[in-house]
Amino acid sequence: MQSRSRRRGVVAILTTTSVAAALAVATPAAADHEGFPARLLERAVTVDEILRHQLRFQAIALANGGNRAAGTRGYDQSAQYVFGQLRRAGYDVSYQPFEFPFFDELSDAELEQISPDPTTYTLDEDFATMTFSGSGEVTAEVQGVDLQLPPSAEPNGSTSGCEDGDFVNFVPGNIALIQRGTCTFADKAVNADEAGASAVIIFNEGQEGRTETLQGTLGGPVVDIPVVGTSFEVGVDLADPGTVARVKTDTESEIRTTSNVIAETPGGRADNVVMIGAHLDSVISGPGIQDNGSGSAAILEVALQLADRPTVNKVRFAWWSAEELGLIGSTFYVDSLIETGELDDVALYLNFDMISSPNFMRGVYDGDGSSFGLVGPEGSAQIEAEFEAHFTNKGLPFQGTEFSGRSDYQAFINNGIPSGGLFTGAEGLKTEEEAAIYGGVAGEQYDPCYHEACDSFTPIRDGADAELYAALNADYPLVGNVNLEALNTNADAIAHLTAKYAVSTASVTQSAPAATTAASNAGRPAPGMNGDVAA
Secondary structure: OOOOOOOOOOOOOOOHHHHHHHOOOOOOOOOOEOOEOHHHHHHHOOHHHHHHHHHHHHHHHHOOOOOOEOOOHHHHHHHHHHHHHHHHOOOEEEEEEEEEEEEEEEEEEEEEEEEOOOEEOOEOOOEEEOEOOOOEEEEEEEEEOOOOOOOOOOOOOOOOOOOHHHHOOOOOOOEEEEEOOOOOHHHHHHHHHHOOOOEEEEEOOOOOOOOOOOOEEOOOOOOOOOEEEEOHHHHHHHOOOOOEEEEEEEEEEEEEEEEEEEEEOOOOEEEEEEEEEEEOOEOOOOOOOOOOHHHHHHHHHHHHHHOOOOOOEEEEEEEEOOHHHOOHHHHHHHHHHHHHOOHHHEEEEEEEOOOOOOOOOOEEEOOOOOOOOOOOOOOHHHHHHHHHHHHHHHOOOOEEEOOOOOOOOHHHHHOOOOEEEEEOOOOOEOOHHHHHHHOOOOOOEOOOOOOOOOOOOOOOOOOHHHHHHHHHHHHOOEEOOEEHHHHHHHHHHHHHHHHHHHHOOHHHHOOOOOOOOOOOOOOOOOOOOOOEOOO
16 A cells, blocks of 8 residues: 655544543443343443553654554554553463565655656656665666567567566666566566666556556565556657666665564463454554554453453454555464464454544444355354344444455455454545435545544644545544544444353354355455556
8 A cells, every 4th residue: 555645743632521522422231141241341441541542552653753554663662552551451462473575665756767858757647666666766778678569459468577588688787668567567677687677667568458657566575676667658758769767766675573462361262262353553654543543442442341351252352463564464363373273263253444434434344245245254144243233222323344355354254264343434435325324424535534644633634624524523523533433332332242252152153164164255365555466
């Protein structure tokens, strides 16, 4: 996902009185579960305490360059905060370290043609830095590599930069101009680097639908030289023999270490584990107070309030790292359970990623496939139904939301674990029907600050953004980019289902097969960090 400019803000001070007043809505008490009063856990989990955790995340981000991204001090300190809270509460808590490819663009890239036709190209319109590009500034002759101009009639007709013979006559020190097609961008860049290229420009192939600027990724730190993607038009513009260009990128691209935080109740059945998860990392561009400080803080408070209560089943909480880079932490964790033979001990997984979107809808993951056609593993339908029953008892509207492969449930689903959870929307636009049901502003993003610096308690907004948030405030109690109504009602639901499953998972697991049975949508790919990785 693309980085954007960072903006700093001042942490707002929230009081218990102000939050309680904003949320003074009477709701029915939750039903008790046999041997475990769910309503007590709901009452114990308060918005004030969740907000205090989010405020801590905000303070950490402000002290560390404005973000809490995996592989940064901001993330490490967030993980330390969560770890410390849980250890003091009596949980068995640990870090699970793993390596991952880290990328950050420190300043805007530049691309210009020096001669024969001096031209300055526009970032994000004419060209873009390939994710995991190396860093540097190069002025050199541009040399085309097995270009197919005009392009073939069908996509992937070009093998530019893919074959052994493509670089036989390449002059070391030149900038390699390579056309999209056939092999991955990483393969093309590595081949050019090994041939002595000082930089790489990869342009789109040229067929209908393949002319726009490439927003690509190398998939990892495979080269140290600058690599940018361009439109087909820019590639053709640079393809004339003798053209001289200047390329500048300013990046960090390397392998780093980060950690998931895993905590579980000391007691309870170790062969019937209830898992609750949320990703703790933000994107580089902001502090991530809604995405996903909301889910992370909510499950932290649920865990703290659960700590002294008896459970029949072991309850395991997870704060995932590197979710924003492709669900890396949760995938690593599930793989580790497979390696140790412990996956079958997991009865179910609940995921909470973005639960307080300012322009929210109240989404329950579509475990039975009735809304989106993607059926979760057996037992997922029961999880969906139980969230829906909770909201129905509260008199709250809700709707199905898709298992789209964009959050940390995916590795669990792929390996047959019954899964569910809540989601209030990201960059999608609220419909007229949803606005009539929930309030808010139709035609605007569920989260107007999604992956932006303004995903904070004090987002900087002006112009149209100010008008939008004024309109949202007319319908919702908002604190910065956090919707208190959504946060409150979803936190109750998390507490309710946690309490229920801590006592019994029979409603889910009696119909579920062994965890090694794959779901019907197993293997659905998670979206890449910056779009295309291949031809």
